[in-house]
Amino acid sequence: MSSAISIGQATILGIVEGITEFLPVSSTGHLKITEGLMGIPVDDTSVVGFTAVIQVGAIAAVLMYFFKDIVRIVSAWGRGLAHREQRHHHDYTFAWWVICATIPIVIVGLAAKPFIEGPLASLWVVAGSLLVGSGVMWVADQMGRHKRGEDDTGFKDAMLVGCSQILALLFPGFSRSGATMSTALILDLDRVAATRLSFFLGIPALTGAGLYELKDAVGAGVGAAPLVVGTAVSFVVAYASIAWLLKFVAKHSFNAFVIYRIAIGLLLFGLLGTGVLTA
DSSP states (O other): OOOSSOHHHHHHHHHHHHHHTTTTTOHHHHHHHHHHHTTOOTTOHHHHHHHHHHHHHHHHHHHHHTHHHHHHHHHHHHHHHHOGGGTTSHHHHHHHHHHHHHHHHHHHHHHTHHHHTTGGGOHHHHHHHHHHHHHHHHHHHHHOOOOBOGGGOOHHHHHHHHHTHHHHHHSTTSOHHHHHHHHHHHTTBOHHHHHHHHHHHHHHHHHHHHHHHHHHHHHTTOOHHHHHHHHHHHHHHHHHHHHHHHHHHTTOOSHHHHHHHHHHHHHHHHHHHTTSSOO
16 A cells, blocks of 8 residues: 655655744644645545654754753652652642643544544634734734843743643644743743744643654555655754744744744635635
């Protein structure tokens, strides 16, 4: 049986995933648009699994880019578990916050899986979510006072930002990064702190999704070679994307992303309305 996705298509999808996974423009939305333009059925089980698996490449890029931070946080967590006197350390509590903030999206992801992979996978949903998410992001960037840094985050911040990932899970096109960054901005975190928090909260959620979907991706018709190629490409491209994004948000607002999302959303509505793409 031939693979549902060719190596060439996997390369293109890996590039799209790597560029868009951590930018607040919706990687899922861009992947679905790209799949539609290439004639790949966006709601096919193996395709949904493939897109989840190649996210692991992007997550690997985050792990490498923030390796020192992750080692510091995990080490503090381990020391805190072993020694009560170490539990006052911010890194120890931050590790628990990430764990707790991941639980809601896991519960919703498992409970709503049939809808996520079915009717909610429609490109009409993606187009609408791109536009609605743009409005949310613009409002958040305007109303946020950008006065709190990463060391000022607390349990409430982590839980609210973590729960906001559910919006992107249910409405592909809303953007996980966009939802988490917008929520962090509303909570008055500065743009760099909001972006870094989005990265850290995305690690367990996206890694878990990729591993969970692996059996569906391989078993339903996607060959090992396209999976390896797509994941490797997404890793390389995502690493460069992360470095660029952190430099960008240090000096710029999110307005460029808002304008881009609106343009893509309107374009997608046009392609669907004219029949160039099917939902």
